[in-house]
Amino acid sequence: xxxxxxxxxxxxxxxxxxxxxxxxxxxxxxRMYWYRQDPGLGLRLIYYSFxxxxxxxxxxxxxxxxxxxxxxxxxxxxxxxxxxxxxLYFCATEAGDWNNEQFFGPGTRLTVL
Amino acid sequence: xxxxxxxxxxxxxxxxxxxxxxxxSTISGNEYVYWYRQIHSQGPQYIxxxxxxxxxxxxxxxxxTEDRKSSTLILPHATLRDTAVYYCxxxxxxxSEKLVFGxxxxxxxxx
Numbered sequence: 448x449x450x451x452x453x454x455x456x457x458x459x460x461x462x463x464x465x466x467x468x469x470x471x472x473x474x475x476x477x478r479m480y481w482y483r484q485d486p487g488l489g490l491r492l493i494y495y496s497f498x499x500x501x502x503x504x505x506x507x508x509x510x511x512x513x514x515x516x517x518x519x520x521x522x523x524x525x526x527x528x529x530x531x532x533x534x535l536y537f538c539a540t541e542a543g544d545w546n547n548e549q550f551f552g553p554g555t556r557l558t559v560l
Numbered sequence: 561x562x563x564x565x566x567x568x569x570x571x572x573x574x575x576x577x578x579x580x581x582x583x584x585s586t587i588s589g590n591e592y593v594y595w596y597r598q599i600h601s602q603g604p605q606y607i608x609x610x611x612x613x614x615x616x617x618x619x620x621x622x623x624x625t626e627d628r629k630s631s632t633l634i635l636p637h638a639t640l641r642d643t644a645v646y647y648c649x650x651x652x653x654x655x656s657e658k659l660v661f662g663x664x665x666x667x668x669x670x671x
Binding site for chain 1 (some may be wrong): 594596601602603604605606609647658659660661662663664
């Protein structure tokens with residue numbers, strides 16, 4: 448089984464709808480991240496969490512919110528989806544020790560019509 | 561903004577070594593150089609990282625210049641499956657700051 452899973456893998460929704468993307472990990476990592484990727488661009492950080500009680504905004508947090516329900520779960524919500532939030536969304540985890548690698552999920556492709 | 565600059569793209573013949581350059585002229589003494597790659601639209605994959613010494617693992621080698629202002633990722637025997645976007649990233653020691661991805665470099669391995 449994959450260490451970092453994301454659900455759903457694909458989602459098409461309409462403008463104004465509330466959407467939740469979920470991320471689960473079995474690696475036992477404290478740190479979790481949500482990134483967004485637009486076509487032809489690198490990944491941009493939306494939110495990150497260094498432990499269950501810690502939530503931090505990334506560079507493009509407007510229009511998004513997150514919830515760290517447990518060490519293993521980190522959800523990303525779009526309260527009122529808009530078309531320019533159409534993108535590929537990745538969740539990642541990291542151990543939090545010195546200079547550890549990040550492990551990425553398979554991504555969620557979100558389309559907002 | 562990303563602290564690294566990479567060529568937009570590069571081609572390599574299958575079976576040959578692929579040498580991927582990265583410039584990080586403003587790197588600080590406590591910053592590590594990380595390399596990730598993204599194959600098609602999959603989640604990025606960690607490759608290697610280093611501070612100042614050359615590093616090697618089962619995937620690649622990382623050569624960092626003595627002044628640490630640039631580095632080269634070497635894939636010793638490139639295969640078609642190495643076709644991907646490669647990201648060079650610098651990050652402070654301790655990992656207290658998030659990864660900042662630039663646009664990366666597209667490596668195409670040709671048969």
